[in-house]
């Protein structure tokens with residue numbers, strides 16, 4: 201039984217009612233939907249989650265990187281009420297005011313090379329759309345310029361094109377064939393560096409040259425799809441590697457797309473995570489944190505790229521939905537007025553400092569602390585080998601103590617609190633995490 205300023209646990213976890221709902225769901229819903237912790241979310245406010253039994257958690261998940269502006273932010277809720285009161289629930293086919301206002305705000309706060317947006321509903325639609333735009337540009341230059349290069353182990357969504365981009369042969373086995381024009385580079389994990397002054401530029405050229413041996417003609421590269429950090433472990437690329445990749449792409453007139461669906465909207469201490477690499481992309485995919493949970497995603501880029509498809513040949517019924525746009529506009533207003541990008545950088549320093557201190561205490565358990573700003577992953581290891589069992593134990597313990605973290609089903613424990621979290625709640629959550637590691641370490 202736990203009662204602190206921010207946490208309250210006074211039933212078994214999972215509670216009886218959560219178990220009942222999980223049983224009901226398992227009868228009616230595909231099992232793939234239930235990969236996270238068994239907690240029934242009855243209400244979520246700011247950085248806290250409440251179940252129907254009065255238990256209360258500190259949230260380090262942001263409902264998987266959606267609630268950057270905090271759960272049910274009053275300004276966003278008010279905007280939704282206002283939009284509902286207008287009695288307008290329609291589709292993209294006719295324009296509406298909230299879509300005009302959101303897009304105006306979105307392109308105004310971003311750099312001038314992101315001039316237009318195409319709105320969609322799911323992240324996976326946005327990455328597929330970027331794939332289409334990259335290829336449309338490619339074939340406008342040369343009919344065979346269709347090759348897309350992405351990274352093994354990346355996550356771009358669960359539809360066919362997106363899974364082909366991810367390069368996970370097991371997960372995309374169902375597709376039945378490999379697109380001969382999609383190539384994958386190995387991810388440049390930091391632990392591959394040999395020595396402190398490791399040359400990541402050469403590393404990039406060694407890897408890309410291997411694709412040549414697989415038959416790739418560099419002149420036929422339409423574009424690169426880059427997840428700004430690799431999701432499961434918040435793994436960033438070495439900066440020089442991405443800088444060289446973007447230079448190379450420019451030489452071959454290839455489009456560079458950053459998938460910012462998880463990493464955008466202040467999550468990493470910059471508005472977009474690609475800013476850490478100090479490069480200029482051609483296309484940017486957004487989703488998740490763009491609207492504080494309403495289904496909205498988009499592709500942003502230069503007007504000449506976004507306007508490649510003819511009228512009607514790039515569309516999606518629910519895109520530009522007025523309710524989603526109202527939420528997205530209010531979300532941007534909160535990010536701006538509460539200085540959340542700066543807050544993410546500031547609190548991120550605190551988060552990473554504490555995690556690194558924990559790692560020093562448990563060197564036999566924690567091999568890496570990764571991430572930037574308000575996204576972090578601690579990688580659990582046993583004798584140098586990834587330790588999924590230990591990571592799972594820690595995640596479960598934290599849940600029972602009133603802290604929700606992201607379960608990855610891997611050796612990583614991922615942390616992504618709402619950017620609005622109070623400093624003392626962040627620290628309280630980190631204490632719980634440390635306590636959970638300590639107990640799991642002692643076999644309690």
Ligand SMILES: Cc1ncc(COP(=O)(O)O)c(C=O)c1O
Pocket residue numbers: 321322323324325327355356357358427431459460461462463487488
């Ligand atoms: C980097 C990235 N791209 C794409 C997606 C797919 O987004 P959605 O689930 O909205 O289709 C995700 C979702 O986790 C993601 O993290």
